[in-house]
Amino acid sequence: MTGQRFAELHLDHVRRAFGDTVALQGMDLTIKGGEFVALLGPSGCGKSTALNCLAGLLPLTGGRITLDGKRIDDLPPEKRGFGMVFQNYALFPHMSVRRNIGFGLSMRKTAKAELNRRVDEAVRLVQLEEHQHKFPAQLSGGQQQRVAIARAIVLEPPLVLMDEPLSNLDAALRLEMRTEIRRLHQSLGLTTVYVTHDQEEALALADRLVVLRLGEVQQVGSPEEVYAHPVNRYVAGFMGYRNMIPVSVSAQDDDQATVRTEDGIELVGVKREELSDKAVAAVRPEDFTVVSEAGDNTLEATVEIVEYHGREQAVEARLKNGEQLHVRTNSRLAPGDTIRLKVPTERVLVFT
Amino acid sequence: MTAVTDRASLKHRLAEKGVDRVLWLLVPGAVFVVLLFVYPFLYGLQLSFQPKGGGSPFQNYVTFFQDEYLAETVWITLRLGLPAALFNVLASIPIAFRMRGRFRGKRALTTLLVVPITLGTVLTAEGLLAFFGPTGWFNRIWMALGADEPAKLTHNYWGVLFSLIITGFPFAFLLTLSYLSGIDPTLEQAAATLGASRRQRFRTITMPLLAPGLAVTFCLSFVLAFSVFPSAVMVGNPAGETHVMSIAAYETALRDNDFAMGSAIAMLMALVMLIVIGVVLVWRTTLYRGATGGKG
Numbered sequence: 001m002t003g004q005r006f007a008e009l010h011l012d013h014v015r016r017a018f019g020d021t022v023a024l025q026g027m028d029l030t031i032k033g034g035e036f037v038a039l040l041g042p043s044g045c046g047k048s049t050a051l052n053c054l055a056g057l058l059p060l061t062g063g064r065i066t067l068d069g070k071r072i073d074d075l076p077p078e079k080r081g082f083g084m085v086f087q088n089y090a091l092f093p094h095m096s097v098r099r100n101i102g103f104g105l106s107m108r109k110t111a112k113a114e115l116n117r118r119v120d121e122a123v124r125l126v127q128l129e130e131h132q133h134k135f136p137a138q139l140s141g142g143q144q145q146r147v148a149i150a151r152a153i154v155l156e157p158p159l160v161l162m163d164e165p166l167s168n169l170d171a172a173l174r175l176e177m178r179t180e181i182r183r184l185h186q187s188l189g190l191t192t193v194y195v196t197h198d199q200e201e202a203l204a205l206a207d208r209l210v211v212l213r214l215g216e217v218q219q220v221g222s223p224e225e226v227y228a229h230p231v232n233r234y235v236a237g238f239m240g241y242r243n244m245i246p247v248s249v250s251a252q253d254d255d256q257a258t259v260r261t262e263d264g265i266e267l268v269g270v271k272r273e274e275l276s277d278k279a280v281a282a283v284r285p286e287d288f289t290v291v292s293e294a295g296d297n298t299l300e301a302t303v304e305i306v307e308y309h310g311r312e313q314a315v316e317a318r319l320k321n322g323e324q325l326h327v328r329t330n331s332r333l334a335p336g337d338t339i340r341l342k343v344p345t346e347r348v349l350v351f352t
Numbered sequence: 353m354t355a356v357t358d359r360a361s362l363k364h365r366l367a368e369k370g371v372d373r374v375l376w377l378l379v380p381g382a383v384f385v386v387l388l389f390v391y392p393f394l395y396g397l398q399l400s401f402q403p404k405g406g407g408s409p410f411q412n413y414v415t416f417f418q419d420e421y422l423a424e425t426v427w428i429t430l431r432l433g434l435p436a437a438l439f440n441v442l443a444s445i446p447i448a449f450r451m452r453g454r455f456r457g458k459r460a461l462t463t464l465l466v467v468p469i470t471l472g473t474v475l476t477a478e479g480l481l482a483f484f485g486p487t488g489w490f491n492r493i494w495m496a497l498g499a500d501e502p503a504k505l506t507h508n509y510w511g512v513l514f515s516l517i518i519t520g521f522p523f524a525f526l527l528t529l530s531y532l533s534g535i536d537p538t539l540e541q542a543a544a545t546l547g548a549s550r551r552q553r554f555r556t557i558t559m560p561l562l563a564p565g566l567a568v569t570f571c572l573s574f575v576l577a578f579s580v581f582p583s584a585v586m587v588g589n590p591a592g593e594t595h596v597m598s599i600a601a602y603e604t605a606l607r608d609n610d611f612a613m614g615s616a617i618a619m620l621m622a623l624v625m626l627i628v629i630g631v632v633l634v635w636r637t638t639l640y641r642g643a644t645g646g647k648g
């Protein structure tokens with residue numbers, strides 16, 4: 001069982017509006033056969049809209065979608081034949097697990113023997129042998145999710161679309177199913193578009209990330225690229241840069257900027273965009289080191305809240321001007337301590 | 353000390369079985385049902401076993417089936433009630449299907465479809481007489497199209513059937529619409545991505561999930577139509593073709609002053625309805641009747 005490979009799926013200025021709200025504005029994206037692409041973004045940024053447009057469940061209000069040069073955005077979903085895993089699974093409640101999985105095949109009038117063989121194979125693939133005669137209501141969330149995946153991939157679709165398929169599961173099962181999805185993707189040679197608002201999930205699964213905000217693509221790149229080199233403050237915020245310290249720019253050259261916090265402390269960081277005089281310095285909580293002496297790139301703050309997280313502590317501290325900082329550190333701190341936090345130049349990203 | 357905990361735990365145990373103060377909320381309803389339904393029903397039942405002329409307690413029932421004019425009412429009423437209910441349920445499926453989801457003018461259209469409820473049977477009957485009568489609009493057009501004589505559509509079977517359809521449709525439609533809206537639309541979307549055409553989706557997803565609701569809708573529509581009275585008099589032929597059970601019961605009880613026999617007819621009416629409903633509901637148990645909200 002392998003997906004029918006295509007060479008290239010091309011989204012060309014795909015646009016979708018609901019009345020006055022534009023849910024997706026001019027999305028350009030090329031998906032290559034065999035790729036695992038994650039659409040990542042906060043709630044309401046247009047991820048589901050993009051996926052539904054791809055599946056054919058929502059007509060476009062502009063742009064075009066082509067599959068190996070053939071235009072497909074005017075085809076109804078049943079003619080596109082992309083597999084889809086819905087966020088609520090959308091299993092047919094009146095059909096057994098087997099009939100759910102075999103639904104697509106029976107719609108295609110597949111011969112009985114062939115249908116049974118392929119359903120057996122799919123059931124085995126998602127390890128549901130014991131549950132294949134049950135109804136969806138008799139399954140746990142994780143099992144339902146497997147049925148939804150099996151139902152979508154048994155047809156060997158050229159493209160599998162998944163809309164936050166793990167969001168209804170608990171943390172442990174989420175990790176397990178995440179590995180499962182990646183395993184299926186690789187072993188079956190699928191092409192997958194996966195929607196999530198969880199950056200960790202996206203980084204772990206995808207070959208390529210597409211970060212969306214308010215219906216606009218912010219950045220497309222490999223997980224490493226997006227994680228290490230976010231192009232703007234929104235992507236940075238999504239990639240774990242929880243501290244956005246307002247600064248004024250005192251000097252900048254091609255790749256570095258010298259900035260001053262409102263407390264008057266000078267920081268040198270990596271310049272990610274052309275800057276005017278107001279900017280933000282983005283720093284991840286885990287990139288701070290607690291030091292004993294003042295020095296370069298060192299902030300001073302007062303500890304407010306300490307959360308114990310096993311090996312490290314999550315600390316909320318406040319700069320003198322009242323700006324809040326999130327810090328992760330191994331040092332034992334207590335509320336009320338005054339601390340010095342050093343951050344290396346390459347770990348400070350300066351955005352407008 | 354122990355007395356207090358005992359009392360508390362008894363209260364808990366009862367609450368677990370659903371016995372708590374919320375039960376008091378049932379009291380007004382229960383009193384209502386007993387006074388207005390159970391008591392009159394039992395009174396009528398025992399009355400029907402006390403024939404006016406004396407004799408066997410079953411005499412009224414025997415008379416009913418021996419008297420052809422009376423026995424025939426069962427068939428006459430079924431012949432009106434079943435087609436009317438069936439038509440209303442079947443007609444409301446495509447309309448409710450089309451009216452699902454949001455679109456402009458939905459509220460206006462729903463209002464239009466539901467208005468006949470507010471008219472009442474008498475107004476509907478008068479409207480029918482004016483429209484379908486021998487000199488009504490319908491027949492004027494019919495004659496203008498070259499017919500030799502006006503079509504006879506009132507004071508017979510057809511007049512009553514039309515009236516039942518007009519007054520019964522809104523109920524069937526509203527029920528069907530609410531059952532249909534209870535089906536998760538992503539189920540059909542999922543079927544579409546799996547290659548099911550519009551017709552296949554309707555046949556394999558929508559209909560099986562809707563069928564139990566349609567069975568209930570049919571039962572309610574049937575009960576409404578089966579107890580037809582005013583329109584059978586006004587637009588029907590109450591002495592012949594549309595001599596329905598409720599007319600027979602009314603005439604026997606209030607014209608002939610035989611309350612016992614009237615009660616017997618009313619009991620038989622209830623029995624026929626129960627048989628039809630029973631058959632439909634037995635069929636319904638063979639269907640899937642769980643949640644229709646997707647996840648299950």
Ligand SMILES: Nc1ncnc2c1ncn2[C@@H]1O[C@H](COP(=O)(O)OP(=O)(O)OP(=O)(O)O)[C@@H](O)[C@H]1O
Nearest residue numbers: 018021022023042043044045046047048049050197
């Ligand atoms: N049917 C609709 N009618 C009007 N507006 C809609 C409709 N569907 C979506 N929208 C709007 O389009 C925008 C994008 O919606 P979308 O469902 O794609 O978000 P999302 O990224 O999937 O969010 P989430 O993570 O919460 O699922 C939202 O602002 C939403 O309000």
Ligand SMILES: [Mg+2]
Nearest residue numbers: 047048049163
């Ligand atoms: Mg969504």
